[in-house]
Amino acid sequence: MQLPRLECPYQPSVHPAADQIHENTVEWAQAMGFARSQKHIDALRDSRVGHLLARIFPATADMVALQVAVDWTTLFCCLDDRLEQIHGAVLVAAYLRTLLGVFRDGAHPQLIDPFAQAFGDLRERMLELRVPNWIPRFSSCVERLFQAFVDEAKYRAAGVVPAFASHSRIRQITVGLYTGFLLGELTEHIFLPPDVLEHESVRALERSASTIVGLANDIYTVEKERAKGEVNNTVLVLMHEDGLSFDDALARTVQLHNIEMREFERLVADLPSFDEDIDDQLRRYVQVLIHFISGHADWARSTGRYQPPGDGGAVR
Numbered sequence: 001m002q003l004p005r006l007e008c009p010y011q012p013s014v015h016p017a018a019d020q021i022h023e024n025t026v027e028w029a030q031a032m033g034f035a036r037s038q039k040h041i042d043a044l045r046d047s048r049v050g051h052l053l054a055r056i057f058p059a060t061a062d063m064v065a066l067q068v069a070v071d072w073t074t075l076f077c078c079l080d081d082r083l084e085q086i087h088g089a090v091l092v093a094a095y096l097r098t099l100l101g102v103f104r105d106g107a108h109p110q111l112i113d114p115f116a117q118a119f120g121d122l123r124e125r126m127l128e129l130r131v132p133n134w135i136p137r138f139s140s141c142v143e144r145l146f147q148a149f150v151d152e153a154k155y156r157a158a159g160v161v162p163a164f165a166s167h168s169r170i171r172q173i174t175v176g177l178y179t180g181f182l183l184g185e186l187t188e189h190i191f192l193p194p195d196v197l198e199h200e201s202v203r204a205l206e207r208s209a210s211t212i213v214g215l216a217n218d219i220y221t222v223e224k225e226r227a228k229g230e231v232n233n234t235v236l237v238l239m240h241e242d243g244l245s246f247d248d249a250l251a252r253t254v255q256l257h258n259i260e261m262r263e264f265e266r267l268v269a270d271l272p273s274f275d276e277d278i279d280d281q282l283r284r285y286v287q288v289l290i291h292f293i294s295g296h297a298d299w300a301r302s303t304g305r306y307q308p309p310g311d312g313g314a315v316r
Contacts, residue, residue, distance in 0.1 A: 003301060004250070006216055007258040009265065010294035015054035021067055022050020025074045032121060033114030034078050048302060049074045055295025056180065056288065057187045065186040068125050072183065075118050076176050080149075082115065084230075089153040096146040104139035129186055141179050148173035152232045161231045161240040171234065172207060175214035177292055181206060184288040192281050201271055202282070208264040209289040213296050215257040219250065220300045264293070 015021070026045050029035035035044050053070045060066050079099075086092050101107035102119045109116040126134055151170045155162045162170070184190045196202060218234040225233045226246075234256070238249040268286060273279055 012298035013058040018054035032118040052299040069183040092153040171214040
């Protein structure tokens with residue numbers, strides 16, 4: 001399938017250390033043990049996750065924090081792949097509870113598991129960055145992400161295509177941007193007051209950015225997911241719910257993406273003003289959201305992660 005051209009008014013830029021941070025994260029995944037076989041290592045290298053984060057944080061000078069962000073995203077992508085291999089929502093939920101305990105509470109898992117080791121490693125490295133109250137806040141975001149993973153697993157295990165409204169709500173979380181937004185505190189040293197982060201205009205921007213990237217991701221992955229029987233994809237949901245052909249459902253998903261992109265632009269233009277310092281911090285935060293949108297679109301065309309099975313892509 002030829003990837004359709006999606007509307008995006010924002011131009012991407014790339015951190016000059018993209019190659020190095022990506023090679024570092026491949027080596028880290030090997031050291032943690034969740035990239036073992038040469039096939040998996042090659043697929044991870046082809047996925048170019050480091051190049052995605054190099055587009056999201058293209059100007060950061062804090063290379064330690066940037067590598068933490070890259071390694072978290074690599075772990076997120078590989079965990080997403082791993083969960084699709086666990087049959088049954090109950091087993092998925094139990095496994096994720098173990099990982100959350102390791103990250104949030106510093107617990108030691110009962111079984112040796114490379115993903116648990118990776119979560120423990122990231123916990124320690126995040127603590128070393130000394131951002132106040134970081135682990136509890138990030139853990140709450142991860143817990144919300146894990147619950148959405150379980151919701152997807154329920155549909156997958158039952159072989160039931162979710163309703164569009166349910167899928168949209170879940171997909172907005174499982175695309176993983178909310179944890180990514182928090183990473184901006186580490187890499188960009190952006191610290192907005194809670195009342196600003198909870199302001200409806202900021203929340204609306206976050207929802208819109210997550211929806212845009214979720215729709216784009218579903219468009220880019222639909223051929224591969226359709227081939228393996230996945231049900232959690234907007235294109236497949238529209239085919240089932242509205243009785244559309246594949247081409248019509250794909251076109252409708254592209255249309256939804258482009259409508260949401262225009263809504264995002266409107267929300268950016270309508271942001272309220274707070275005070276000079278907060279406005280500067282908020283401007284930098286909005287730029288992170290913009291980089292997530294433009295960076296994902298640009299990265300998607302260069303990564304092996306979105307190739308269909310048999311085309312040499314990664315294992316998602």
